[in-house]
Amino acid sequence: MRCAVLGAGSWGTALGGILAAKGWPVTVWDIDLEVLEDIRISGRNSRYLPGIDLPGTLTAEAALSVAVADAQLVVLVVPSHVTRRVAEQLGPHLHPDALVCCAAKGIEIDTLQTMSGVLHEVLPTRTHPQLTFLSGPSFAVEVARHLPTAVTVAGTREAARRAVQEAFSGPSFRVYTSEDVMGVEVAGCVKNVVAIASGMCDGLGFGANARAALITRGLVEITRLAVAMGAQPVTLAGLSGMGDLILTCSSELSRNYRVGRGLGRGRPLGDVVAELGQVAEGVVNARSTLALARRHQVDMPISAAVHAVLYEGLSAREAATALMTRALKPETDG
Ligand SMILES: NC(=O)c1ccc[n+]([C@@H]2O[C@H](COP(=O)([O-])OP(=O)(O)OC[C@H]3O[C@@H](n4cnc5c(N)ncnc54)[C@H](O)[C@@H]3O)[C@@H](O)[C@H]2O)c1
Structure with missing residues (x-):
């Protein structure tokens, strides 16, 4: 061929x-x-x-x-x-x-x-x-x-x-x-945003509990958005969903993870991106993800927190506190 x-x-x-x-x-x-x-x-x-x-x-x-x-x-x-x-x-x-x-x-x-x-x-x-x-x-x-x-x-x-x-x-x-083209595509994009959050978590020195929780709750919000856009939920538990999310959220090889880690350590976004020298697509994906969440009326608190750190002047620590102190709710909320 x-x-x-x-x-x-x-x-x-x-x-x-x-x-x-x-x-x-x-x-x-x-x-x-x-x-x-x-x-x-x-x-x-x-x-x-x-x-x-x-x-x-x-x-x-x-x-x-x-x-x-x-x-x-x-x-x-x-x-x-x-x-x-x-x-x-x-x-x-x-x-x-x-x-x-x-x-x-x-x-x-x-x-x-x-x-x-x-x-x-x-x-x-x-x-x-x-x-x-x-x-x-x-x-x-x-x-x-x-x-x-x-x-x-x-x-x-x-x-x-x-x-x-x-x-x-x-x-x-x-x-x-x-x-499931939609499921595979939405997962492949939004995982970059969660990877930035995961890097922030590690940059703040939060430990393994925090990262595991973040990946799990990240998958929940990716699934919410993907399903609202027509995806099959099972796709998000597969290689293009959970598989890619675990990879991107837990390795130094991920550019998005490295951007997040720099932000978690308190460095300015411009410096972190300049040091990378390559495109970290999660930085742009954070904007498109939040816009899609609004369009489909889906709650995506982790993506919103990443957006707030990247574009709204919130520090990574303030974003983490805001996430942890949100209104309490059941784990499966539809
Ligand atoms: N790197 C990975 O491990 C990986 C894994 C899976 C998916 N992806 C995806 O693959 C895509 C490409 O990522 P990458 O890591 O190879 O990026 P990269 O930065 O390594 O390479 C991008 C290439 O595109 C070329 N390019 C840029 N603008 C162009 C244009 N207008 N016309 C022609 N060529 C142009 C650049 O010259 C460069 O060679 C991204 O969407 C990324 O999310 C990357």
Whole structure:
């Protein structure tokens, strides 16, 4: 299967590596010509995945039209805020029968659309049944090193999600399928916000009890929002829900966790983000999550607390106190 990967950052390169390790010819495309040159010349992506050799069947191409020509599978892995722009460029070159797998996670801030909503708006109608969405607990660096990883591919058309499952699956990368695109997408976005809260918790030195409670209650509010938007509750207990949430909330490898930890230690947001040098999508996701919670009239106290710390001048400690002293209620409140 001829594959094109749009986005040669950490996740795009790791996913390209998984496909190429299966023997598929893979072409990665990006706007960053230096990264593409590095991949072509050294067989590595030194900027995003230093020290990792990429399979020989992975190549890089600077022209999108060439990268996707004859591609039977196109994987979209640019940051979510540029997915619309890249999909607009892709549309005219996309083969009508090509499978499209979006591995970007996020909700567009202006429109509050999930990536699925964006792609349905931008890509030709005939390609919509071919759309799939990959998510789950997967740090790029571990996938690139072929450490065991399991993810979910969601899509409305069974043949499409099964074909993408087959294309990616191998000894170190196990893919499950799901029909629940909304559940998989909302979980993949909002977990970044909870990860910031989890980092704050650790930055404040709150300990393991607090983090376990936060992850659990975080999952409750992610589920509330996802179900209000049409998801199946069971999806949120799966790899793209609980799985990804546990991963993101408990590891230094998570950029969002590191942002939260810096804030918990009392550092200004600007300094923490500048030090990171890469996009921490939870910082933007906090705004879209809160806007969606308001639109769907869903109570999301942890996300609201993160928003208040990021954008409303509350300190992490004040936010934690406010969360702990809210009105008491049953654990399952509908
Ligand atoms: N890194 C991970 O472990 C991981 C895991 C799962 C999902 N994701 C998701 O994958 C997506 C990409 O994340 P990442 O970690 O690879 O990001 P990254 O910052 O490592 O790389 C992003 C890449 O996109 C390119 N890019 C930016 N704007 C572009 C444009 N307009 N046109 C073409 N290319 C452009 C950049 O040059 C860069 O190479 C995000 O939505 C993220 O949530 C990441």
